[in-house]
Amino acid sequence: MTDTMNPAQASPVPDAAASASAPHGPIRAARGSERTAKSWGAEAAKRMLMNNLDPEVAERPDDLVVYGGTGRAARSWAAYDAIVRTLDELEPDETLLVQSGKPVGVFRTHEWAPRVLIANSNLVGDWATWPEFRKLEELGLTMYGQMTAGSWIYIGTQGILQGTYETFAAVARSLGRASTGSATGPAAPAGDLRGTLTLTAGCGGMGGAQPLAVTMNGGAVLIVDVDRTRLDRRVAHGYLDEVAPDLDTAIERVSAAREAGEALSVGVEGNAAEVFPELLARGIRIDIVTDQTSAHDPLSYLPIGVSVDQWQAEAARDPEDFTRRARESMATHVKAMVGFQDAGAAVFDYGNSIRREAELGGYDRAFAFPGFVPAYIRPLFAEGKGPFRWVALSGDPEDIAKTDRAVAELFPEDAALHRWLDKAGKQVHFEGLPARICWLGYQERHLAGLKFNEMVASGELSGPIVIGRDHLDAGSVASPYRETEAMADGSDAIADWPLLNALLNTASGASWVSIHHGGGVGIGRSIHAGQVCVADGTELAAEKLARVLVNDPGTGVMRHVDAGYDRAREVAAERGLTVPMW
Numbered sequence: 001m002t003d004t005m006n007p008a009q010a011s012p013v014p015d016a017a018a019s020a021s022a023p024h025g026p027i028r029a030a031r032g033s034e035r036t037a038k039s040w041g042a043e044a045a046k047r048m049l050m051n052n053l054d055p056e057v058a059e060r061p062d063d064l065v066v067y068g069g070t071g072r073a074a075r076s077w078a079a080y081d082a083i084v085r086t087l088d089e090l091e092p093d094e095t096l097l098v099q100s101g102k103p104v105g106v107f108r109t110h111e112w113a114p115r116v117l118i119a120n121s122n123l124v125g126d127w128a129t130w131p132e133f134r135k136l137e138e139l140g141l142t143m144y145g146q147m148t149a150g151s152w153i154y155i156g157t158q159g160i161l162q163g164t165y166e167t168f169a170a171v172a173r174s175l176g177r178a179s180t181g182s183a184t185g186p187a188a189p190a191g192d193l194r195g196t197l198t199l200t201a202g203c204g205g206m207g208g209a210q211p212l213a214v215t216m217n218g219g220a221v222l223i224v225d226v227d228r229t230r231l232d233r234r235v236a237h238g239y240l241d242e243v244a245p246d247l248d249t250a251i252e253r254v255s256a257a258r259e260a261g262e263a264l265s266v267g268v269e270g271n272a273a274e275v276f277p278e279l280l281a282r283g284i285r286i287d288i289v290t291d292q293t294s295a296h297d298p299l300s301y302l303p304i305g306v307s308v309d310q311w312q313a314e315a316a317r318d319p320e321d322f323t324r325r326a327r328e329s330m331a332t333h334v335k336a337m338v339g340f341q342d343a344g345a346a347v348f349d350y351g352n353s354i355r356r357e358a359e360l361g362g363y364d365r366a367f368a369f370p371g372f373v374p375a376y377i378r379p380l381f382a383e384g385k386g387p388f389r390w391v392a393l394s395g396d397p398e399d400i401a402k403t404d405r406a407v408a409e410l411f412p413e414d415a416a417l418h419r420w421l422d423k424a425g426k427q428v429h430f431e432g433l434p435a436r437i438c439w440l441g442y443q444e445r446h447l448a449g450l451k452f453n454e455m456v457a458s459g460e461l462s463g464p465i466v467i468g469r470d471h472l473d474a475g476s477v478a479s480p481y482r483e484t485e486a487m488a489d490g491s492d493a494i495a496d497w498p499l500l501n502a503l504l505n506t507a508s509g510a511s512w513v514s515i516h517h518g519g520g521v522g523i524g525r526s527i528h529a530g531q532v533c534v535a536d537g538t539e540l541a542a543e544k545l546a547r548v549l550v551n552d553p554g555t556g557v558m559r560h561v562d563a564g565y566d567r568a569r570e571v572a573a574e575r576g577l578t579v580p581m582w
Helices: 040-052 077-089 130-138 158-174 209-216 228-236 247-260 272-282 308-317 319-342 354-360 372-382 397-410 415-427 445-458 496-508 539-562 566-575
Strands: 065-067 094-099 102-108 116-120 197-201 220-225 264-269 386-392 435-440 465-469 512-517 527-535
Touching: 040 077, 040 465, 040 527, 077 094, 077 102, 130 319, 158 209, 158 372, 158 386, 158 415, 158 435, 197 209, 197 247, 197 272, 209 220, 209 264, 209 415, 220 228, 220 247, 220 272, 228 264, 247 264, 247 272, 272 319, 308 319, 319 354, 372 539, 372 566, 386 397, 386 445, 397 415, 397 435, 397 445, 415 435, 445 465, 445 527, 445 539, 465 539, 496 512, 496 527, 496 539, 527 539, 539 566
Parallel strands: 094 116, 116 512, 197 220, 220 264
Antiparallel strands: 094 102, 386 435, 386 465, 465 527, 512 527
């Protein structure tokens, strides 16, 4: 997912311009209710930029890399310093423009306008290739922003956790393994993965959510990563139960848990392109298979025969040959996934473009298994449901506990939401500023936003709340290998929708808005947009929240109405959305 969303098996080559001097020590966002900027919109943007680079949050903060192997928060340390300085000086009626991580201008607008407008990695069609992007990046003209790295609303591994949890719950239901009697009203029953074994790979910043998402649904999971430090970090943060010393021990541990119906997550160091085929050849019984390596960027995927220590030098020495070798390894990796599917496992792509890269690597059955959105998530998108996330700028975990309770009280009939909030409150380790995510839909998100604003105004919360989302949302992305794969009307590659989403959020009063290219699937394969709002307890904030948090998910319903989805049309009719040519 995610946040989409796709961590590397380890780290690719850092950009020299970003990392050469790295003049800062560890970065940590300010906490509390006092600000140094002239508005909370600017202060919140500054704190979230800093939070993205907090060592608890970022993969390689010294290189300005937040997640996904190359997803940066700023283009260079000079650009970072200029952004922070400008945000502190920004008037409440001014807007800062950021071009691929570099602040390029300040203009007088008005208080309803966003304080920051961001565009990352955008290239004209015929130039939208990895080689062209890398050439421009080397010249210091652009950077890769992933989804929430370059839009300053990443919240660590939790950012994709609930979406992954919901996906695995949907997998359980598709396998006929839903719990009974646990849901009320319209909410879906809980998934029950007890007695199943999931195999996956990629345990970086966002892929690290996978083991906890599986165990939250009661299953056993084996996760493979080439970088032992990533596995150890997930154990330290409570997302992974243990790391096995070798593959045989890992198989023994997860197989025993599977047979006992126990929830257990085990990591093992290794290259997925070698481990997956080995498990298939051994005939290990696997029920569910997916992957979250950084396959979207071939330089972020470690080929067979290259060690982690050699990675950086090999990728820099000959990027084209490294790409070829990575794609060949991905072809081997995906061939094994298809083999598990042929053997009866439920197999799905979790949105990292590995199928397309494997196809380019010479494997002609790469698309034999579906992406997770058409397989499991699209019905939620048709309702405008997606990842709604919020962050306590106070730094006080109790503010998140209070907002958790407030959200539960707002939606008393949503059993799935209550299950998630209960599990998250007990099991989620905060990374950086305390934060939470849950999936809410059209005509729901604004209720939470307005409630948070009231709680700030009354003093119940000790500081403002930042409200954003992943770019992986119902109406904010065009990505034919992920969110818009297999649209009912064939409109998978139409990129007008995320651009309209960004324009509407700008017009509605969002605190900052971003338009990115590439995200978790790679250059040339997606256009996506993000928005962030600040609940600072003022009447102006309430007016903005009431518009943005209705209109933003509303574009998802609109988009799916236009594509012909019956559920979207029902939601539009029920909740008062006007779609002129429906």
